[in-house]
Amino acid sequence: xxxxxxxxxNVGGMKLFHTESSDWSAKSSPRTKSVATSIMTVYVLxxxxxxxxxxxxxxxxxxxxxxxxxxxxxGGYSTSDGSMNxxxxxxxxxxxxxxxAGGLPFLIFIQAMRRKTLRDLLGDAQIRGFTKLVVFTSxxxxxxxxxxxxxxxxxxxxxxxxxxxxxxxxxxxxxDDFTAWGPFTSVVFAFMMIVGGCxxxxxGGAKIFRFQVAFALLRKHINQLVHPxxxxxxxxxxxxxxxxxxxxxxxxxxxxxxxxxxxxxxxAATGLDGITSMSASMTAVANVGPGLGxxxxxxxxxxxxxxxxKWVLSLGMLMGRLEILTVLVLLxxxxxxx
Amino acid sequence: xxxxxxxxxNVGGMKLFHTESSDWSAKSSPRTKSVATSIMTVYVLxxxxxxxxxxxxxxxxxxxxxxxxxxxxxGGYSTSDGSMNxxxxxxxxxxxxxxxAGGLPFLIFIQAMRRKTLRDLLGDAQIRGFTKLVVFTSxxxxxxxxxxxxxxxxxxxxxxxxxxxxxxxxxxxxxDDFTAWGPFTSVVFAFMMIVGGCxxxxxGGAKIFRFQVAFALLRKHINQLVHPxxxxxxxxxxxxxxxxxxxxxxxxxxxxxxxxxxxxxxxAATGLDGITSMSASMTAVANVGPGLGxxxxxxxxxxxxxxxxKWVLSLGMLMGRLEILTVLVLLxxxxxxx
Numbered sequence: 001x002x003x004x005x006x007x008x009x010n011v012g013g014m015k016l017f018h019t020e021s022s023d024w025s026a027k028s029s030p031r032t033k034s035v036a037t038s039i040m041t042v043y044v045l046x047x048x049x050x051x052x053x054x055x056x057x058x059x060x061x062x063x064x065x066x067x068x069x070x071x072x073x074x075g076g077y078s079t080s081d082g083s084m085n086x087x088x089x090x091x092x093x094x095x096x097x098x099x100x101a102g103g104l105p106f107l108i109f110i111q112a113m114r115r116k117t118l119r120d121l122l123g124d125a126q127i128r129g130f131t132k133l134v135v136f137t138s139x140x141x142x143x144x145x146x147x148x149x150x151x152x153x154x155x156x157x158x159x160x161x162x163x164x165x166x167x168x169x170x171x172x173x174x175x176d177d178f179t180a181w182g183p184f185t186s187v188v189f190a191f192m193m194i195v196g197g198c199x200x201x202x203x204g205g206a207k208i209f210r211f212q213v214a215f216a217l218l219r220k221h222i223n224q225l226v227h228p229x230x231x232x233x234x235x236x237x238x239x240x241x242x243x244x245x246x247x248x249x250x251x252x253x254x255x256x257x258x259x260x261x262x263x264x265x266x267x268a269a270t271g272l273d274g275i276t277s278m279s280a281s282m283t284a285v286a287n288v289g290p291g292l293g294x295x296x297x298x299x300x301x302x303x304x305x306x307x308x309x310k311w312v313l314s315l316g317m318l319m320g321r322l323e324i325l326t327v328l329v330l331l332x333x334x335x336x337x338x
Numbered sequence: 339x340x341x342x343x344x345x346x347x348n349v350g351g352m353k354l355f356h357t358e359s360s361d362w363s364a365k366s367s368p369r370t371k372s373v374a375t376s377i378m379t380v381y382v383l384x385x386x387x388x389x390x391x392x393x394x395x396x397x398x399x400x401x402x403x404x405x406x407x408x409x410x411x412x413g414g415y416s417t418s419d420g421s422m423n424x425x426x427x428x429x430x431x432x433x434x435x436x437x438x439a440g441g442l443p444f445l446i447f448i449q450a451m452r453r454k455t456l457r458d459l460l461g462d463a464q465i466r467g468f469t470k471l472v473v474f475t476s477x478x479x480x481x482x483x484x485x486x487x488x489x490x491x492x493x494x495x496x497x498x499x500x501x502x503x504x505x506x507x508x509x510x511x512x513x514d515d516f517t518a519w520g521p522f523t524s525v526v527f528a529f530m531m532i533v534g535g536c537x538x539x540x541x542g543g544a545k546i547f548r549f550q551v552a553f554a555l556l557r558k559h560i561n562q563l564v565h566p567x568x569x570x571x572x573x574x575x576x577x578x579x580x581x582x583x584x585x586x587x588x589x590x591x592x593x594x595x596x597x598x599x600x601x602x603x604x605x606a607a608t609g610l611d612g613i614t615s616m617s618a619s620m621t622a623v624a625n626v627g628p629g630l631g632x633x634x635x636x637x638x639x640x641x642x643x644x645x646x647x648k649w650v651l652s653l654g655m656l657m658g659r660l661e662i663l664t665v666l667v668l669l670x671x672x673x674x675x676x
Contacts, residue, residue, distance in 0.1 A: 144607075183606040183615055191599060214592045221589035225663065226672045246584060251559035253591075254552045261529060268521040269482075274613060274630070277521055292612070325563065334564045 038110040046109075047072050050098040057090035071095055074102040074202045076172030076289050083174035083298075084162070092162050095173060103130060103169035105200030125237040126198045130168075130208045137192060138164045141185055149181055168192040170204035172289020179297040186292050190279060193286045194260075204287030204320060206256055209236070210249045216241055255324045260285050263316045270308050280305075284313040285320035376448040384447075385410050388436040395428035409433055412440040412540045414510030414627050421512035421636075422500070430500050433511060441468060441507035443538030463575040464536045468506075468546045475530060476502045479523055487519055506530040508542035510627020517635040524630050528617060531624045532598075542625030542658060544594055547574070548587045554579055593662045598623050601654045608646050618643075622651040623658035 051068035055061060063079050070077040071094075080086035084095060104127055111120045121127055141160035145151040151159070159176050166173045167189050178185055196205010216234040223232045234241040260281045267277035272295075279291035280302070290298040295305070302310065319327045329335050389406035393399060401417050408415040409432075418424035422433060442465055449458045459465060479498035483489040489497065497514050504511045505527050516523055534543010554572040561570045572579040598619045605615035610633075617629035618640070628636040633643070640648065657665045667673050 183610065183612040184603060186612050187599070187603050187606045187615065211592075214588050217585050218589040218592050221585050222663070222667060222670065225667050226670050243581060243584075246581075246588065247555050247559050250552050250584065250588060251556040254549075254556050261525070265522060265525050268525045272521065274521040274524050277525065325560070329560060329563050332560065332564050 035107070035110075039106050042106055042109045042113070043072065046098065046101055050094065053094040053098070054091060057088050057094055059087060059091060063087075067091075067095070068098075071098045071171065071173075072102045072202065074099060074169045074171040074197070074204070076166070076170075078173065085175055089158060092158055092175060095171075096158075096161050096165055099165045099169050099171045099173070100134070102171065103165070103197030103201050103203040105198045106202075107200055125212060126209045129212050130198050133195065133208070134161075134164055134168060137168075137188055141181075141188060144184060145181065163189070164192060167288055167290075168195060168203075168205070169197045169201075170286055170288045172283075174290060174298040177297060177299045179292050179299075190282060190292060193279075193282050193288050196286055206252070206286070210252060212236060213241055213245060213249045214253075217246065251325060252323065255328065256285070259316065259319055259324055263312055266312050267309055270306050272305070272309065280309070280313060281316060284316035285324075287317055287320050373445070373448075377444050380444055380447045380451070381410065384436065384439055388432065391432040391436070392429060395426050395432055397425060397429060401425075405429075405433070406436075409436045409509065409511075410440045410540065412437060412507045412509040412535070412542070414504070414508075416511060423513055427496060430496055430513060433509075434496075434499050434503055437503045437507050437509045437511070438472070440509065441503070441535030441539050441541040443536045444540075445538055463550060464547045467550050468536050471533065471546070472499075472502055472506060475506075475526055479519075479526060482522060483519065501527070502530060505626055505628075506533060506541070506543070507535045507539075508624055508626045510621075512628060512636040515635060515637045517630050517637075528620060528630060531617075531620050531626050534624055544590070544624070548590060550574060551579055551583060551587045552591075555584065589663060590661065593666060594623070597654065597657055597662055601650055604650050605647055608644050610643070610647065618647070618651060619654060622654035623662075625655055625658050 047068050050071050051064050054064035054067050054071075059067065066077070066079045069075070076083075078084065078086070084092055104121075105124070108120050108124055108127065112118055138157070138161045141164060142151075142153075142156040145156035145160060146153055162173070162175045163178050165171070166175070170193075178189055194206055195211065196207050197203025199207040199209045213234075213236055216236050220232045220234045223230060236245075260278075263281035263285065264277045267280055268274060272280070273293065275293040276291065276295050279293060280296050283289060283291040283296070290296065290300075294300065296302055302313070305313070385406050388409050389402050392402035392405050392409075397405065404415070404417045407413070414421075416422065416424070422430055442459075443462070446458050446462055446465065450456060476495070476499045479502060480489075480491075480494040483494035483498060484491055500511070500513045501516050503509070504513070508531075516527055532544055533549065534545050535541025537545040537547045551574055554574050558570045558572045561568060574583075598616075601619040601623065602615045605618055606612060610618070611631065613631040614629065614633050617631060618634050621627060621629040621634070628634065628638075632638065634640055640651070643651075
């Protein structure tokens, strides 16, 4: 039964990025173990670096350990009720760097370490897209904060980068209240929740590469409209995008949006307002943390929601983490036979 | 230049439904003229029927003409400020029937008339999907109205069917205030706005068939997960779904949602609240009419929005009506060469 899920996991997670021509793919049997060990090493190493960095910013050792463990894992648990508001600006920058690292595909780190070059990191289409998105939206929010909310430029950059990365990587650390900046930033943050980090990272959400595959299709489609008799190949990360990948992206997109919609409808039916229902559903399925609106915004929490709402959101978080189809497949009788 | 758009229009609009094996496709040159004449005939005939029906419900001849002209065209203009609230229950039912007809693909009417059988209408995948969606969501809303809002059953059925069909077909006639029924129905109506009617009808929105193609892909994907070595063909309306169709659906979906998102962000940046920005963008791009929230809900209007907002929404309506890609293609220099 486990085997039946593998083709999907391959397509959804790794196949586009790492199957051919990477150093470790030559070893066939000990390969899985070797990859697991490498990921473990990178993960422990980065967490350790993160711990030291936090410690140097003035956190106690206890605080630094806790935050290091939940930064790289994009978990977002804090020892303080005020989340990151409790700590220094330097700590915010440390969080920015390591949350961002947590949003990158880990196997590329390994490849880069083995080959002792940053070219893999800089050349990867997913990392480039992710970086561009983060820089562009953070700049947009920072400009908004300076012009409309009276922030100093350095504060605006720090706070916008922090919150954009916290939301897009599904870490969910809080710093200031981004819902207090007006509806424009709320729309930006809602969008970032849905997008999520890179495939192969610890981040949740729909994952950048799915949007990139869709854009590759769009580009080909427009080319075809402009040059009806031209022949175009969609490529992603220098590999052609085949029918199987497109199908898995469409299948994911439709189940993702319908799951969010159904959960939002159930929450709204329990009496929650529209913004809370919709953003609670999105933040749960994308595994982010804070939602929008007065109840579940960055300064609020989910405590006062009804039991029904909590059960439904728990299911949503589980489905989102398992990329939904892995859960749906369990509902098919055929899956349990043979 | 016009020719370059044709391949897209074919895929987006008709190709899946009517190219082969229909009566008129055999005639090659006079075909376009013949189809146009047939559509005109059906359109005039249905409008005439609609006028007579409205008239019989007690509307004046003037009111009946006006409403007939904007019902089948899914336009939604009313001679009364109160829209359909001004007229009798019987008029509401007439609107239900003819708005629904306006949401169906017109060529199927012609086919059915020529062959003198309803089988084409009942057997068409898009019409079946559209009907199921309308019946299911109307039932959901009617149950909500009876249990939570204290409506009588007959009123609940009439009002929910009317509003669901008005929104999904992008007609936009108003009856009661569906935003006053609580957040649950708002989420349902927001979803219906996006879905839209059948391709080949006068209705706006993303069109049912695109969702059905996505579901066909999802079904194939799940089958493949459950039976990894099985061979499955996606079909829609008994024809295989080819790569070109999938590409056009993905291209449409991504431009549709990004257009809605960008317009919502611009509106939010002008200071409008989140619900108004988001629903104004959706209702404009889907060509529906009313949005959600206190300003642009079914009992409000767009008069008090800023000039910037009105310009942006006008552009959104235009892009939505032309299915976006037709507009985007104009931005490519290559399109204007040769």
